[in-house]
Amino acid sequence: MLNKQHIINRFLSYVKIDTESDPKSNTTPSTKKQWDLANKLVEELKAIGMSNVSIDENAYIMATLPSNVEHEVPTIGFISHIDTSPDFTGANVNPQIVENYSGEDIILNTEKNIILSPSYFEDLLLYKGETLITTDGTTLLGADDKAGVCEIVSAMEYLIQHPEIKHGTIKVAFTPDEEIGRGAHKFDVDKFGADWAYTMDGSQVGELEYENFNAAEAEVTFKGRIVHPGYAKGKMINSMYYASEYINTLPKLEVPEHTEGYQGFFHLHDIHGNVEKTVLEYIIRDHDKDKFKARKALMQKVANDMNTKYNQDIISIEVKDQYYNMKEKVTPVMHVVDIAEEAMKQLGITPLIKPIRGGTDGSQLSYMGLPCPNIFAGGHNFHGRYEYVPVESMLKATKVICKIVELTQERYN
Numbered sequence: 001m002l003n004k005q006h007i008i009n010r011f012l013s014y015v016k017i018d019t020e021s022d023p024k025s026n027t028t029p030s031t032k033k034q035w036d037l038a039n040k041l042v043e044e045l046k047a048i049g050m051s052n053v054s055i056d057e058n059a060y061i062m063a064t065l066p067s068n069v070e071h072e073v074p075t076i077g078f079i080s081h082i083d084t085s086p087d088f089t090g091a092n093v094n095p096q097i098v099e100n101y102s103g104e105d106i107i108l109n110t111e112k113n114i115i116l117s118p119s120y121f122e123d124l125l126l127y128k129g130e131t132l133i134t135t136d137g138t139t140l141l142g143a144d145d146k147a148g149v150c151e152i153v154s155a156m157e158y159l160i161q162h163p164e165i166k167h168g169t170i171k172v173a174f175t176p177d178e179e180i181g182r183g184a185h186k187f188d189v190d191k192f193g194a195d196w197a198y199t200m201d202g203s204q205v206g207e208l209e210y211e212n213f214n215a216a217e218a219e220v221t222f223k224g225r226i227v228h229p230g231y232a233k234g235k236m237i238n239s240m241y242y243a244s245e246y247i248n249t250l251p252k253l254e255v256p257e258h259t260e261g262y263q264g265f266f267h268l269h270d271i272h273g274n275v276e277k278t279v280l281e282y283i284i285r286d287h288d289k290d291k292f293k294a295r296k297a298l299m300q301k302v303a304n305d306m307n308t309k310y311n312q313d314i315i316s317i318e319v320k321d322q323y324y325n326m327k328e329k330v331t332p333v334m335h336v337v338d339i340a341e342e343a344m345k346q347l348g349i350t351p352l353i354k355p356i357r358g359g360t361d362g363s364q365l366s367y368m369g370l371p372c373p374n375i376f377a378g379g380h381n382f383h384g385r386y387e388y389v390p391v392e393s394m395l396k397a398t399k400v401i402c403k404i405v406e407l408t409q410e411r412y413n
């Protein structure tokens with residue numbers, strides 16, 4: 001049996017270390033403090049008996065659990081990230097433990113009247129009777145993704161202590177800077193040497209994800225002409241009005257607030273401008289590759305049409321791809337998903353397979369040659385003060401890891 005208190009203690013030891021990443025930094029890791037947890041993990045992996053524990057100059061940690069069978073089994077990996085989101089502070093995390101959760105409001109902070117309530121966060125009711133770890137209302141918790149780190153370390157420890165569970169070679173990796181989109185950037189896929197892997201970075205129990213958005217960003221620039229407003233007739237060109245026309249020409253309902261599931265969107269997330277120059281910053285998202293291309297083409301077409309209409313080059317547009325749907329790389333090796341699904345079913349966990357409306361490190365890794373679906377790590381309400389994780393969910397994720405390695409071995413026996 002996995003020891004619940006042992007997992008709680010391990011998780012608490014991680015979240016108390018501040019590892020917030022910083023998008024403005026150009027170094028890797030983006031913040032020096034990520035080394036504090038990275039160095040601790042290296043020691044811990046050695047202490048539990050992992051082999052080839054390494055950390056590189058960018059704080060990417062890798063370790064191996066050698067095979068304990070004679071026959072050939074594919075090498076599989078488990079990955080999570082050590083940083084926390086810069087959206088909310090991760091300094092001085094003071095976790096609260098709620099045992100035998102009653103289903104009622106949880107007072108996170110009496111002084112500041114901060115309450116975690118199932119009337120806003122209905123998911124809480126899934127965990128009645130369980131042990132929840134919450135914040136004290138002033139920081140995020142860091143279950144994203146220290147729950148994942150904790151589950152991977154705990155699963156490896158369990159497998160080492162239980163050699164009767166047969167498995168092939170297992171690799172684990174912990175990366176910095178996932179929250180600022182760089183977790184996969186300096187990941188050495190060849191050194192890792194796995195045939196496929198899973199990120200332990202999802203939310204609710206049962207989540208299993210292998211489809212994500214195709215993603216691009218677009219910057220649309222409008223040129224105007226400033227003239228004294230009193231003498232502007234026929235001379236002034238106000239770039240802000242052109243920007244407004246552009247915004248209103250794109251499909252109005254294809255925006256984040258009107259879409260869900262497999263529906264893609266255009267998201268205008270920033271405008272800055274004056275008469276002379278206005279810049280619109282968009283992100284473009286779609287699961288479907290052709291629709292994704294069509295969206296990028298439409299943004300270009302609206303710009304071209306307006307340039308034609310006004311008979312001058314007032315609009316320029318720059319579109320950059322960010323990441324792609326991993327589905328294309330995972331469906332040819334669908335057993336990777338099937339094994340994880342079967343592992344959950346055997347443990348009595350209902351798999352929740354759904355498209356991610358975002359990206360994961362796994363989507364980049366999949367395009368770098370390492371197919372890499374995402375599995376639940378158990379936390380909820382990531383990146384803010386209402387973040388919490390049920391300990392039972394961490395135990396389940398740990399068991400899923402152990403079951404996946406077992407099933408993979410059996411499949412190739």
Ligand SMILES: [Zn+2]
Pocket residue numbers: 081144145178201
């Ligand atoms: Zn995460």
